[in-house]
Amino acid sequence: MKYFKTMNIRLILLAMLSLSVVSCSKKSSSKGGSQATGWKINDKKGGFQYASKFKKQATGPGLVLVEGGTFTMGKVQDDVMHDWNNTPNQQHVQSFYMDETEVTNMMYMEYLDWLKRVFPPEQENYKNIYEGASPDTLVWRNRLGYNETMTNNYLRHPAYAEYPVVGVNWIQATEFAKWRTDRVNEKTLEEQKYLKKDAKITDVSSDKVFSTEAYLASPSTAMGGDSELVLQKGKGRGTSKKSSDGGADAAAGSTNNQGNSPKNVYAQRSSGLILPDYRLPTEAEWEYAAAADVGQREYNLYKGQKKYPWSGSYTRSGKRQVKGDQLANFKQGKGDYGGIAGWSDDGADITNKVKSYPPNDFGLYDMAGNVAEWVADVYRPIIDDEANDFNYYRGNVYMKNKIGEDGKVELVTAENQKFDTLSNGKIIARNYPGEIAQVPVDENETYLRQNFDKSDNRNYRDGDKQSSRYFKFGASEEGDEKGQLKDNQRMYDSPKHNVSVDSLGSMVRKYDKSNKRTTLINDDVRVYKGGSWRDRAYWLDPAQRRYYPQDIATDYIGFRCAMSRVGPKSDKRKSARNKR
Numbered sequence: 001m002k003y004f005k006t007m008n009i010r011l012i013l014l015a016m017l018s019l020s021v022v023s024c025s026k027k028s029s030s031k032g033g034s035q036a037t038g039w040k041i042n043d044k045k046g047g048f049q050y051a052s053k054f055k056k057q058a059t060g061p062g063l064v065l066v067e068g069g070t071f072t073m074g075k076v077q078d079d080v081m082h083d084w085n086n087t088p089n090q091q092h093v094q095s096f097y098m099d100e101t102e103v104t105n106m107m108y109m110e111y112l113d114w115l116k117r118v119f120p121p122e123q124e125n126y127k128n129i130y131e132g133a134s135p136d137t138l139v140w141r142n143r144l145g146y147n148e149t150m151t152n153n154y155l156r157h158p159a160y161a162e163y164p165v166v167g168v169n170w171i172q173a174t175e176f177a178k179w180r181t182d183r184v185n186e187k188t189l190e191e192q193k194y195l196k197k198d199a200k201i202t203d204v205s206s207d208k209v210f211s212t213e214a215y216l217a218s219p220s221t222a223m224g225g226d227s228e229l230v231l232q233k234g235k236g237r238g239t240s241k242k243s244s245d246g247g248a249d250a251a252a253g254s255t256n257n258q259g260n261s262p263k264n265v266y267a268q269r270s271s272g273l274i275l276p277d278y279r280l281p282t283e284a285e286w287e288y289a290a291a292a293d294v295g296q297r298e299y300n301l302y303k304g305q306k307k308y309p310w311s312g313s314y315t316r317s318g319k320r321q322v323k324g325d326q327l328a329n330f331k332q333g334k335g336d337y338g339g340i341a342g343w344s345d346d347g348a349d350i351t352n353k354v355k356s357y358p359p360n361d362f363g364l365y366d367m368a369g370n371v372a373e374w375v376a377d378v379y380r381p382i383i384d385d386e387a388n389d390f391n392y393y394r395g396n397v398y399m400k401n402k403i404g405e406d407g408k409v410e411l412v413t414a415e416n417q418k419f420d421t422l423s424n425g426k427i428i429a430r431n432y433p434g435e436i437a438q439v440p441v442d443e444n445e446t447y448l449r450q451n452f453d454k455s456d457n458r459n460y461r462d463g464d465k466q467s468s469r470y471f472k473f474g475a476s477e478e479g480d481e482k483g484q485l486k487d488n489q490r491m492y493d494s495p496k497h498n499v500s501v502d503s504l505g506s507m508v509r510k511y512d513k514s515n516k517r518t519t520l521i522n523d524d525v526r527v528y529k530g531g532s533w534r535d536r537a538y539w540l541d542p543a544q545r546r547y548y549p550q551d552i553a554t555d556y557i558g559f560r561c562a563m564s565r566v567g568p569k570s571d572k573r574k575s576a577r578n579k580r
Contacts, residue, residue: 054272063097089385099560101354102164125414132428135167139555164558170526170550173559177278186210209434219266232265280376281562282393290542295361309360309367328369368540371558372532379547396457402437410437422551458523494522532556
């Protein structure tokens, strides 16, 4: 009996010891250990380094999170213009961020001020940068109206600081978004001590400009290769080794020459610090955000179609304290832009200060009225939901970094900077010094792919050669004008204006005087959404869509920026009965 009791005690002790060993093993393998190899992650001695403490994407300045979802795009209640270009179709958009308000004059003036300081317009190499980015203030002029006050004051006078910027064409709006991306990421890296403090103000110059993509591709050559500005955080006693292939100089996780600390000296995309690009929203994103159907969700259904960004079928508020007040800034009727003096109306004759009207259910202001807004898409009369119903967007032009003869990425300089002459003669910078030069993708990226086969996809399935009756399957894609159809074979025979500069530097304008043109649609017209201070209530419907040449500005089209969200669709867990 005593023998069996001793054996039982031994067995119990052995079981406890084995459980302890297993527990310790699990604990040691889970604490900083790789599930793939068991190796320690983020070891101070080196090895694989990863941002394992990353929580979620930071919200960029001015942005509001818009949780993505499914919605019916289009479906206006009437079509007095007889465009029939917004046929209902089901779409899904991923979660994204969007500017709370339209880009204001003050925001755009900050951009112009930066350009003027960094690329002085009095220097020959940079004279077209500042002018090319400047809004067209003459859009306010009218043959039979006196609007010189706005022409001279609207952009720069502090009385209009918080009013939406106008006179900006689509190309200028996209360039502003690129600039904003770099400035926001530059500030983040400065705060994390990857860049010298205040270098963005005290040390910036035309040859020392921060570019997000240039920094990620080759940190040691960013900002003119000045090691006093681009810091090597956590370098230890070792020295960094420059990359020879044009990639990142110090990938996270490599060790320094002496191996005494990780050589995690530069921020990488895997660091989780770099925000995605600011950009124009796609048409699907803009319409989804403007409609804000989430405000009348019941279970997994919407309770009805909203005609405006707010609930109800009227443009005036029904709330007791502000009953009768207009909910947006638009034209009430002929000759009625702001109502009767001293009476509660929309409170504006031209544009109005942002946040002057209630936000929609996503917390976005002025998604109807004030100014119409550029979106990213190239205009076509239909939305091709048969080809795609997820993050729909027409306008993809795929580019890649240009690699020089030395095998490294080629940076833009004052000598190789490119400028484009628009159809109206305005000269705009295609890129800025310090950025990476871009070239179209080629067969190396497209060969045997099923998802895309060329760089420029703006006219895919609607205007390209495959869409026309002249397409010959199996024939060479090469033809007149680098594969373009002849003038009498184009699906969209829009005017073809041409502006060029002759050998003497004089501008030569060739206006298309053909009387056989039947449309204004081509690959350079962009969609703009939402009603403006010039528009009747009909255009306030988020589903309405119009188009305008991408290089022409007006006094009623502005813009706001968006940013893609990385990671989960929402920050909160949902249930079947979840309500907003």
